[in-house]
Amino acid sequence: HTDGSVEATKLPELIDPWQPFKDIRAITHQVRPGVTAECRMEGDTFEMEDQRNWSDASYKTYVRPLALPWPYVLPAGQTLRQTISLRIAGEGKAPAAAVASEPVRVELGEAGPTLPDVGVVIYPEDVETALANLSTLTTLGPQQLLFHYDPTRGHGLDALRAFARLANAHAAATTLECVVVCAGDLDAEMSGVADLVRQAGLKLSAIAVSPSVDRQSTPPGSTWPDCPPLEDVYAAARRAFPDIRLGGGMFSYFTELNRKRVPADQLDFITHCTCPIVHAADDLSIMQSLEALPFITRSARAIFGAKPYRIGPSTIAMRQNPYGSATKPNPGGQRVAMADSDPRHTGQFAAAWTIGYAARVAPVGLEMLTLSSFTGPFGVLASSGEPVAEGSHRPIFQPIKGLCELAGLAHVSARTSDETKVLALAGRSASGKTIAWLANLTAEDVQVDISAFGRGQVAMTPYAIVRIG
Incomplete structure (x- = not known):
């Protein structure tokens, strides 16, 4: 630490919602038996963040400490010096790594929990395309339709009527992902939504609710935004929808759920999403994000126990940005963080990532997993301007269909x-x-x-x- 004291510790198994290590001057760890690495950071007070919150396979050590006030002013002409030094120490030479030439082996283990239902998220603007491609939706075979409903974006009776047309045309369970404005009386707001649902003729299997303000991140040291107690939000939703299952959590990412842990005893299920391009958007980082998923699911189970658990919509592209005012437009199809579309979603890369994602979360026994929409930038159908014809199957169609076919089967451990x-x-x-x-x-x-x-x-x-x- 900066005062010269030394602490022996371990990186946490469960994901820390805040900074696990603060006031850092140097970190020394064993790389392998007989070899250590010391990273010394001088010129400021560093601290560490657990990036697994965002499904990164990493920790981040940074300045300036979030405990200090921000934003802050740097006077003109002031010189700032920071030094990072890395020292490797060891006994003799480490053996050269052998080049692996053997095939990768697959090993099967015991049967475990049931594999989850597969959902596709449907936005109001996607309904007409979905209705025009009903046979394709049937072939895909999702067990759940997740209808996104957000009054802050103008969704109202017309959106719910559109959802009802699709729900009547395609046999599947239905969940309304309902953003709660929380601008006044909660009972009036939730009963108003229920009235619109009845007027629309929309039959729901479940509703998931979350306050609109909770879609934005509250970093350490920040003031939490005004929001009614979640107990009151859930109670109002239960009174308005007494006959269907009620879910809650975060419509953003595990980070926000880890930092604001919802009163799950009032809920029938919890839910959150992930996104692999919050901090980095290169191919390797996205695939490495799969390594963080078991830590996320184990951490969620440690918090919420055996409560039924749903994940998604989780896609490579970012559907909503908790860390800024909006997602980044990406008309050039670049590999950029926090983008609202990603070129890899339309290619084979997304197919592999999708199977990898499902494999990593399968042992936790999810109730539902949503890894795509049906149409649009997160969908399984191609849009105009892609190498394949508009409306044809993107490569991600095949793995989503495969996951739909696996739903309800016993998960078999496969390493x-x-x-x-x-x-x-x-x-x-x-x-x-x-x-x-x-x-x-x-x-x-x-x-x-x-x-x-x-x-x-x-x-x-x-x-x-x-x-x-």
């Missing part, structure tokens, strides 16, 4: 010998049939040993997905 390269997801039916999906997470060809399925080997091209069974 690979190198999960930085290949992830596996498997389910087993009541008759004992096992179906598995493999995803190559890399831009390289990978040879995979699938003898666990009574087969030999399969060659996977970059970002390929393979169904077995």
